[in-house]
Amino acid sequence: MTVVIEARGLRKEFTVRVKAGRLRREKRVVAAVAGVDLRVERGEMLGYIGPNGAGKSTTLKMLTGILTPSAGEARVCGLVPVPQRTRLARRIGVVFGQRSQLWWDLPLRDSFDLLRHIYRVPAADHAARLRRCRGLLDLDEFMDTPVRQLSLGQRMRGELTAALLHGPEVLFLDEPTIGLDVVSKQAVRSFLSDLGAGGDVTLVLTTHDLADIERLCRRLVVIDHGRVVHDGSIEALHARYGSRRRVVADLDEPVAAPPEGAVVEADGRRLVFTVDGPAAPVIARLAALPALRDLTIEEPDIEEVVTRLYLSQGAP
Numbered sequence: 001m002t003v004v005i006e007a008r009g010l011r012k013e014f015t016v017r018v019k020a021g022r023l024r025r026e027k028r029v030v031a032a033v034a035g036v037d038l039r040v041e042r043g044e045m046l047g048y049i050g051p052n053g054a055g056k057s058t059t060l061k062m063l064t065g066i067l068t069p070s071a072g073e074a075r076v077c078g079l080v081p082v083p084q085r086t087r088l089a090r091r092i093g094v095v096f097g098q099r100s101q102l103w104w105d106l107p108l109r110d111s112f113d114l115l116r117h118i119y120r121v122p123a124a125d126h127a128a129r130l131r132r133c134r135g136l137l138d139l140d141e142f143m144d145t146p147v148r149q150l151s152l153g154q155r156m157r158g159e160l161t162a163a164l165l166h167g168p169e170v171l172f173l174d175e176p177t178i179g180l181d182v183v184s185k186q187a188v189r190s191f192l193s194d195l196g197a198g199g200d201v202t203l204v205l206t207t208h209d210l211a212d213i214e215r216l217c218r219r220l221v222v223i224d225h226g227r228v229v230h231d232g233s234i235e236a237l238h239a240r241y242g243s244r245r246r247v248v249a250d251l252d253e254p255v256a257a258p259p260e261g262a263v264v265e266a267d268g269r270r271l272v273f274t275v276d277g278p279a280a281p282v283i284a285r286l287a288a289l290p291a292l293r294d295l296t297i298e299e300p301d302i303e304e305v306v307t308r309l310y311l312s313q314g315a316p
């Protein structure tokens, strides 16, 4: 497997002025990223999450060559991000949800054309990638609209396209679905899912919308106070906090002797089981109950488990 992103002891400190007494302010050094180790292989779809101020954007800025690390080292596509920033720019795509890489007064089509010249993309490759994005992201309706007149959802689709036209190996996405309505969110997620399924592009995604992560990322890196506090699958996070699937049976009438292991709710009309492994044996037992009206399987809630992780970290 090829490692496309590697960071060791990555650290970024900022000097900030803080209040010290009624009138005095003093300088203090804060570590926004406090020693992050990360290895990402080609084709991975990595969710990089954490509470507000955890250091996600700062990490991404160091990996994309926008910020110089205070300590540690990073390589992306074999390049050191800041000194080799220009070469790196040809190999990566970046979407910062809050900022635009498009020309505000130009129609989307012209922005795409300018990017082709800037990145010196062969015309045929550019046309093929644009065709794919136009199809998957439904761009045709607003290709001739100036960027400033686009809705947020339309602009985000344009941003994604702009980030991909030069055929990057790694795509960094900082909150790509922020502020989008459910339909646009689905369009962006399904586009990214298609992109990731190809296995050629590596995705690093930061978001506060955990549905993005559930839909797209098998691996989750959680940072808090600038440090990695979880690196593994979503399932591993559930296992760490003991969250389990629930099988819920709604009954027409209470049963005299509830099956073993059931928690009885709703005046005896609801039976709830938590299951560790396959749910089939529990479902089979419930299916035999004559009073069974409905059966639901509830997956462990990612919001809940991530909240527990954030809360467990406390103050630095």
Ligand SMILES: Nc1ncnc2c1ncn2[C@@H]1O[C@H](COP(=O)(O)OP(=O)(O)OP(=O)(O)O)[C@@H](O)[C@H]1O
Residues within 6 Å of the ligand: 014, 015, 016, 031, 032, 050, 051, 052, 053, 054, 055, 056, 057, 058, 059
């Ligand atoms: N240029 C800067 N100068 C001083 N402090 C900064 C600067 N940029 C970021 N910070 C601080 O570094 C910490 C991490 O910020 P960062 O933007 O990386 O967090 P984040 O995880 O992306 O947060 P959010 O989810 O709110 O976007 C915060 O405490 C922030 O105030």
